[in-house]
Amino acid sequence: MPLTSINDRLRWKEKPYDPTSPSPPSATNSSTMLSSSSSSSSGPSTRKSAPKPLILYSPEDVERHCPCTLVFNVLSKDLATRLLQAMLIDSETWDRNRWWFFERMVESPHKRSYFAEHDDDMEEIAGWTYNGQKQEPPRRFLKEMEEAKLVIRKIVNDLRKTRAIHPYEVQGDWNCNVAAANYYAHSKESVGWHADKLTYLGPRPTIGSLTLGATRFFRVRKMVPDVRNPDTAGQLISIALPHNSLCIMWPPMQEEWKHEVPPQARVTPHPISGTARINITFRLRREGFSPADTPVCKCGIAMVLRCVFKNKANYGRYFYMCYASGSQEGRTCGAFQWVDMEEKLGLVKKYSTSLSNSSSPSSPSSLPCLPSPSNTCTSITPPSTSISSTTASTTVAVTVETTLESAGKPEAVNSNEKKLSMSQPAICDMSKVKDQIEDKEQDQALDLANELDDADLVDLADLSFEGISESDFAE
Ligand SMILES: O=C(O)CCC(=O)C(=O)O
Numbered sequence: 001m002p003l004t005s006i007n008d009r010l011r012w013k014e015k016p017y018d019p020t021s022p023s024p025p026s027a028t029n030s031s032t033m034l035s036s037s038s039s040s041s042s043g044p045s046t047r048k049s050a051p052k053p054l055i056l057y058s059p060e061d062v063e064r065h066c067p068c069t070l071v072f073n074v075l076s077k078d079l080a081t082r083l084l085q086a087m088l089i090d091s092e093t094w095d096r097n098r099w100w101f102f103e104r105m106v107e108s109p110h111k112r113s114y115f116a117e118h119d120d121d122m123e124e125i126a127g128w129t130y131n132g133q134k135q136e137p138p139r140r141f142l143k144e145m146e147e148a149k150l151v152i153r154k155i156v157n158d159l160r161k162t163r164a165i166h167p168y169e170v171q172g173d174w175n176c177n178v179a180a181a182n183y184y185a186h187s188k189e190s191v192g193w194h195a196d197k198l199t200y201l202g203p204r205p206t207i208g209s210l211t212l213g214a215t216r217f218f219r220v221r222k223m224v225p226d227v228r229n230p231d232t233a234g235q236l237i238s239i240a241l242p243h244n245s246l247c248i249m250w251p252p253m254q255e256e257w258k259h260e261v262p263p264q265a266r267v268t269p270h271p272i273s274g275t276a277r278i279n280i281t282f283r284l285r286r287e288g289f290s291p292a293d294t295p296v297c298k299c300g301i302a303m304v305l306r307c308v309f310k311n312k313a314n315y316g317r318y319f320y321m322c323y324a325s326g327s328q329e330g331r332t333c334g335a336f337q338w339v340d341m342e343e344k345l346g347l348v349k350k351y352s353t354s355l356s357n358s359s360s361p362s363s364p365s366s367l368p369c370l371p372s373p374s375n376t377c378t379s380i381t382p383p384s385t386s387i388s389s390t391t392a393s394t395t396v397a398v399t400v401e402t403t404l405e406s407a408g409k410p411e412a413v414n415s416n417e418k419k420l421s422m423s424q425p426a427i428c429d430m431s432k433v434k435d436q437i438e439d440k441e442q443d444q445a446l447d448l449a450n451e452l453d454d455a456d457l458v459d460l461a462d463l464s465f466e467g468i469s470e471s472d473f474a475e
């Protein structure tokens with residue numbers, strides 16, 4: 001019988017024991033494990049300056065530490081079993097991703113396939129380019145995937161009603177019309193550090209990631225220092241994902257965080273799949289971000305849409321860049337172009353007072369919520385608040401008005417948060433954020449996050465490195 005309430009599903013009574021965990025869950029209530037021991041794959045956790053890794057088992061802890069929601073027992077037991085069985089059969093004909101890594105062709109340490117809901121989606125996905133290469137035509141959603149999609153769509157949309165929706169996100173209902181599926185045969189199969197590509201999903205996507213079969217750790221780390229807690233930049237967070245769990249990655253997960261499924265020493269076999277794990281990421285193929293809307297560089301290959309997270313001056317701006325290096329022996333034409341996301345999304349902007357920290361019109365730092373101190377928009381003061389425009393402070397007063405009619409009046413979603421109204425002006429007082437942290441500290445935290453990337457190159461060179469290897473070619 002399917003569980004009916006989200007609250008039921010968010011509660012997981014039995015925590016699975018995973019022998020590969022450095023700190024297996026205890027019988028006590030505490031499900032957040034703090035451990036300084038490094039996990040099976042080396043990485044930033046070994047660095048002296050890196051904050052201690054966290055290992056999370058409970059939805060409450062996941063919600064607290066990263067922009068993800070974990071839902072246990074998401075499908076009925078029967079549907080989860082049928083879907084796992086159908087995907088195991090289907091996965092026999094899936095393939096590994098291949099791409100150029102410097103001068104050699106490498107392949108992903110897992111198998112992968114794409115699925116589409118409708119015929120139009122099929123045609124469009126057939127035009128998608130990943131790793132600078134045209135993809136195999138997608139498969140049609142299996143009948144069990146259609147069933148799962150309905151459940152996942154409802155959960156995501158119900159939760160979205162309780163969250164602040166950024167103007168760049170899809171407005172109205174979220175749908176999952178495409179899916180990428182991964183097959184990890186055993187504990188050593190993995191996917192490296194990456195963020196899911198925005199090219200065809202658009203900015204600030206929501207992704208529903210379903211796990212079937214063996215429990216694996218899903219690791220996330222924040223690349224952008226949290227202005228309220230810069231020490232956590234680069235912190236490794238491992239989340240145990242058991243059979244029939246849904247991990248919803250909310251924005252700005254793909255802009256500001258990276259994720260991976262690391263190799264493990266061993267996994268506890270699942271009764272149906274043994275050591276294998278199937279993952280299905282349900283996604284929304286977004287209007288305005290089709291191959292026809294994507295610029296092509298001199299290499300004749302679709303460029304990739306990305307967001308700046310390292311450079312402070314351009315932080316949060318989107319750009320297209322050449323992504324041919326994965327397809328032509330590591331060569332790229334170096335093409336680069338900024339995207340005016342507000343214009344692309346048809347948002348109308350009004351700058352109401354002075355911007356002492358003047359930002360480019362195309363920078364989303366001119367929008368409420370950015371830089372985002374957390375996964376939700378918490379630093380929004382009511383529209384009626386008057387704005388100080390003293391030049392010494394970094395007060396940024398921005399009125400944003402969108403052409404979208406969908407949103408209603410502002411509405412409190414909890415004691416601290418106000419739902420962002422799309423049709424009314426919203427004001428973000430940056431001086432409050434700025435007060436909490438000196439510029440220097442921000443730079444240091446940003447440096448730490450960047451340094452951690454360099455550490456990855458050394459430690460994870462054979463598997464993944466941000467920007468170069470499998471990590472960025474995963475999707
Ligand atoms: O297997 C997982 O949980 C993650 C897969 C993933 O990150 C992807 O497909 O982009």
Ligand SMILES: [Fe+2]
Nearest residue numbers: 195196259475
């Ligand atoms: Fe991913």
